[in-house]
Amino acid sequence: MSTIAMAGLAAALGFLLGAATTRPALRRLRRELAAAVQQAHHDPLTGLPNRTGATRLFIRFAEAGRSLTVTLIDLNDFKAVNDTYGHDAGDALLVAAADRLSHTAAHHGGVAARLAGDEFLLLLPADDHDHLHPPAAALVALTPPITVTGADGTRATLTPHASAGVTYFNGLDGTLAGHLRQADIALYHAKQRRDHIANYHPGMHMPPPIQRRRRLRDHQAHRTVTRRQVQS
Incomplete structure (x- = not known):
């Protein structure tokens, strides 16, 4: 609306x-x-907060001075699931992933959100000793197999895997949009790693062509959300 x-x-x-x-x-x-x-x-498919809802939650954490790990999670090979089994199967995978991420986030005292497509966000209280432990636990929680039904009625068992880019919010400085840019850079590097997780540091960079594609993707996702709200 x-x-x-x-x-x-x-x-x-x-x-x-x-x-x-x-x-x-x-x-x-x-x-x-x-x-x-x-x-x-909120996202209509999964019931998780959407980008707008996540921004409001981030602001609440910031107003309380809470330090956070901001984690961007992307399902690996999700497009192949849609192409092979159809969008209903893809939606079932997204709903299962959302449920698992939400439970993991709640266990660590945080929240999960769905930003767009197969991209999720975790806002978790920061661990002073190990920023990567809770996000790594979220990746493990995603992996139990899930059975989906394809467009032709056939059933398939999938084992979800994901990559995670992590950055740190000190409770004082910065916006969610700025931290998402950092987490996105870390996510790019995570996809090149065997453990599929990376923590952002200022020396990290993303190739300009990929930056342009991701800015276009984010712009299109924002327009889609806005259009749905207007139509509602």
Whole structure:
């Protein structure tokens, strides 16, 4: 739902609060407003916070002065799953991955979000001794096999694997967008490693052509989210 539509609902709620209105109508409008806010901040497929919701959560952590590990997770070979078994199978894999990442994040006192496609985000309280341990645990938690049904009705068992780029937020400086750029650079390096995880440091770089492709991907993902909210 668009920001304008949400503002309209909020205005209508305010009007009803000040007018003589039946309680059932007021309760219905409250439910509609709550549903609109939920839709604007959550991914409809997995139920996880989306990029907008993740940004709000990051701001809350920052306002509390909480240091975090910001981890970008990308499922390996996800396109091949869609191409081989169809989008329903791909969606089933995404839902399973979201559930596993959410449980792992909660276990470590953090949250998981889905940013776009097969890209997930973990915001986890920072471990002063080992920033990579919780993200590495999340990668392990993804690996139990999952059975999916292909477009032709055949069933297949898949073993999910992923890569993770990790960066550190000190609780004071920076935005989620800036830390996501760092985590994305680390993710690029993680995909070149056997253990599929990398911690960002200032000497890391990403080839310019890949940077351009990823900026285009992020721009398209933002437009898609905005279009869906407007259509809703």
